[in-house]
Amino acid sequence: MTELNAAACEGTTLETAPxxxxxxxxxxxxxxxxxPSNGTPLVLLQHFSGNIDAWDPAVVNALAADRTVIVFxxxxxxxxxxxxxxxxxxxADDAVTFINLLGLSEVDLLGFSLGGFLAQLIAAxxxxxxxxxILVGTAPQGxxxxxxxxxxxxxxDKQAPDVRLPLFFTPSSxxxxxxxxxxxxxxxxxxxxxxxxGSDVTNPQAKALITWCATPDPEHATLRAITQPALVVSGxxxxxxxxxxxxxxxxxxxxxxxxxxxxxxxxxxxxxHALFVSHVRTFLDA
Amino acid sequence: MTELNAAACEGTTLETAPxxxxxxxxxxxxxxxxxPSNGTPLVLLQHFSGNIDAWDPAVVNALAADRTVIVFxxxxxxxxxxxxxxxxxxxADDAVTFINLLGLSEVDLLGFSLGGFLAQLIAAxxxxxxxxxILVGTAPQGxxxxxxxxxxxxxxDKQAPDVRLPLFFTPSSxxxxxxxxxxxxxxxxxxxxxxxxGSDVTNPQAKALITWCATPDPEHATLRAITQPALVVSGxxxxxxxxxxxxxxxxxxxxxxxxxxxxxxxxxxxxxHALFVSHVRTFLDA
Numbered sequence: 001m002t003e004l005n006a007a008a009c010e011g012t013t014l015e016t017a018p019x020x021x022x023x024x025x026x027x028x029x030x031x032x033x034x035x036p037s038n039g040t041p042l043v044l045l046q047h048f049s050g051n052i053d054a055w056d057p058a059v060v061n062a063l064a065a066d067r068t069v070i071v072f073x074x075x076x077x078x079x080x081x082x083x084x085x086x087x088x089x090x091x092a093d094d095a096v097t098f099i100n101l102l103g104l105s106e107v108d109l110l111g112f113s114l115g116g117f118l119a120q121l122i123a124a125x126x127x128x129x130x131x132x133x134i135l136v137g138t139a140p141q142g143x144x145x146x147x148x149x150x151x152x153x154x155x156x157d158k159q160a161p162d163v164r165l166p167l168f169f170t171p172s173s174x175x176x177x178x179x180x181x182x183x184x185x186x187x188x189x190x191x192x193x194x195x196x197x198g199s200d201v202t203n204p205q206a207k208a209l210i211t212w213c214a215t216p217d218p219e220h221a222t223l224r225a226i227t228q229p230a231l232v233v234s235g236x237x238x239x240x241x242x243x244x245x246x247x248x249x250x251x252x253x254x255x256x257x258x259x260x261x262x263x264x265x266x267x268x269x270x271x272x273h274a275l276f277v278s279h280v281r282t283f284l285d286a
Numbered sequence: 287m288t289e290l291n292a293a294a295c296e297g298t299t300l301e302t303a304p305x306x307x308x309x310x311x312x313x314x315x316x317x318x319x320x321x322p323s324n325g326t327p328l329v330l331l332q333h334f335s336g337n338i339d340a341w342d343p344a345v346v347n348a349l350a351a352d353r354t355v356i357v358f359x360x361x362x363x364x365x366x367x368x369x370x371x372x373x374x375x376x377x378a379d380d381a382v383t384f385i386n387l388l389g390l391s392e393v394d395l396l397g398f399s400l401g402g403f404l405a406q407l408i409a410a411x412x413x414x415x416x417x418x419x420i421l422v423g424t425a426p427q428g429x430x431x432x433x434x435x436x437x438x439x440x441x442x443d444k445q446a447p448d449v450r451l452p453l454f455f456t457p458s459s460x461x462x463x464x465x466x467x468x469x470x471x472x473x474x475x476x477x478x479x480x481x482x483x484g485s486d487v488t489n490p491q492a493k494a495l496i497t498w499c500a501t502p503d504p505e506h507a508t509l510r511a512i513t514q515p516a517l518v519v520s521g522x523x524x525x526x527x528x529x530x531x532x533x534x535x536x537x538x539x540x541x542x543x544x545x546x547x548x549x550x551x552x553x554x555x556x557x558x559h560a561l562f563v564s565h566v567r568t569f570l571d572a
Contacts, residue, residue, distance in 0.1 A: 236536070247533055250522070250546055257561075258546040260536055275543075275572060282564045 013064075014057040014071065015189040019079060024101040027082035027094065030194070031072035031102075035064030040131050042108045042284070043070045043099060045115030047137075048209060049202050051078035051194040056270040057185045062277040067284070070107075072098055074118075077201050078194040086204035088114075088212050092121040099129065108284055110134040113241065113266065114205060117141075117212050124225035133226065134280060136233040137266045139245035140252070141217040147209055150239045168267025170237045175263055178271040223252040230256040231283040233276065235268030257283060299350075300343040300357065301475040305365060310387040313380065316365035316480070317358035317388075321350030326417050328394045328570070329356045329385060331401030333423075334495060335488050337364035337480040343471045344559040349566060356393075358384055360404075363487050364480040372490035374400075374498050378407040385415065394570055396420040398555065399527065400491060403427075403498050410511035419512065420566060422519040423552045425531035426538070427503040433495055436525045454553025456523045461549055464557040509538040516542040517569040519562065521554030543569060 017032040075094040076084030111119025116138025123133040154166040169179035234246035250258035261268045269276045303318040361380040362370030397405025402424025409419040440452040455465035520532035536544035547554045555562045
């Protein structure tokens with residue numbers, strides 16, 4: 001299937017859109033397509049362990065108000081078949097395979113966390129395919145990370161009803177309330193929900209994450225190869241991939257805007273969803 | 287005069303609005319008032335040596351599309367009487383006197399460079415008067431500055447038709463072209479232009495600037511006293527007050543957004559005027 005079937009997608013939401021499939025390269029990719037077929041489609045690249053339903057409907061639906069937004073499970077994740085690779089380069093290749101299967105010749109990318117690693121590589125290596133790139137809560141190759149320490153602490157906190165509350169939000173009451181609201185939105189879809197990730201996803205993804213951050217890139221070869229306009233976004237208190245990464249990427253990228261949000265963690269884009277959507281739209285529409 | 291005379295201001299522009307005067311505390315303040323009388327008025331605080339006509343009409347007029355914008359000459363500057371103080375605290379007091387004379391009980395502040403120093407002090411000391419504060423191309427007390435070195439180099443460059451081209455814009459052709467466009471906009475008003483600053487303005491202002499940056503504030507007392515929402519903005523390559531200042535302020539302020547722009551200097555708000563206006567409106571309207 002290469003046809004986008006735009007008319008059927010307009011007016012649907014992340015919570016109500018049917019999950020579709022496209023097959024090629026030995027992988028059957030699960031995806032949802034939202035919004036009108038205006039301009040350049042925006043493809044979202046998901047965080048560690050996340051599937052299609054881990055995106056925030058408040059972000060996805062607002063972005064889809066005036067553009068095509070495509071959310072998908074990369075190889076091995078959720079309802080997509082194939083094997084989850086243990087390195088970022090192979091994941092980026094899989095994402096490009098998916099984009100090609102949809103017949104898209106030019107896209108904007110929004111990569112969150114691990115998805116931001118993929119977005120950097122794809123933008124650097126596929127200059128014609130990627131028009132603009134949005135890097136959220138992410139890090140450059142060789143960047144600073146505290147993933148294992150923070151993950152261990154979060155999973156040890158048996159009181160948290162969802163590990164994303166301590167991982168994505170700060171301890172402040174405002175941030176935790178925003179976290180509760182996010183979880184409610186993300187759990188609103190009850191029928192045809194995406195499949196949760198098991199260790200066959202999280203083990204190779206964890207290896208890819210750690211390897212990316214542990215592999216120095218002193219010349220910033222990947223960032224320097226990104227010539228597209230970039231929007232770099234982070235929360236003030238991201239405990240896993242600190243905001244210093246965003247500032248460092250901004251300084252190396254040739255055409256980047258940096259936006260940092262107050263009292264927010266790794267999930268700054270979900271906590272400040274209206275602000276984030278406004279900034280993304282301003283960036284994409286400029 | 288305490289009446290704002292709103293109806294007469296709607297539809298006028300920075301280039302066409304009459305210069306008005308309000309007197310009190312021994313000072314006659316020159317100002318222009320633009321835009322409809324919706325919501326909280328936005329008061330602009332100007333940079334070193336700048337008068338009312340040194341603002342960018344593209345920024346001021348766009349901001350005035352849906353709110354009251356007030357530009358003025360502080361004591362001793364342009365067509366305002368009185369003496370320009372040699373310290374930021376006295377300048378901030380003068381600005382508060384002006385705001386009080388207009389009868390405004392709550393304002394938003396946009397402070398650029400030296401004006402950002404005043405905005406910090408006013409926001410910290412007048413919690414009820416200031417609703418939100420925008421800090422552009424500025425520094426905290428004790429912040430990093432290269433003012434004298436950069437100014438000397440810029441004034442030594444006899445080839446530049448206007449010192450703001452090397453001071454406010456980067457050497458890139460894109461930034462210099464944006465600088466030329468800014469100068470054209472800023473010089474569009476030919477009748478009733480504001481009076482340029484002489485050494486009776488620039489000498490005390492220079493002392494105030496240097497003293498502010500040379501006076502350490504290791505506890506960040508001023509920034510920590512600012513409880514209002516803040517938007518901190520800088521250009522990537524500000525040679526006089528580097529973007530590190532903006533990042534440092536963001537980290538200390540309790541409720542700040544940080545926005546940094548690519549390939550831009552001290553005049554980032556003029557170079558990226560449409561983007562800047564969009565970010566300011568999003569911030570003020572949230």
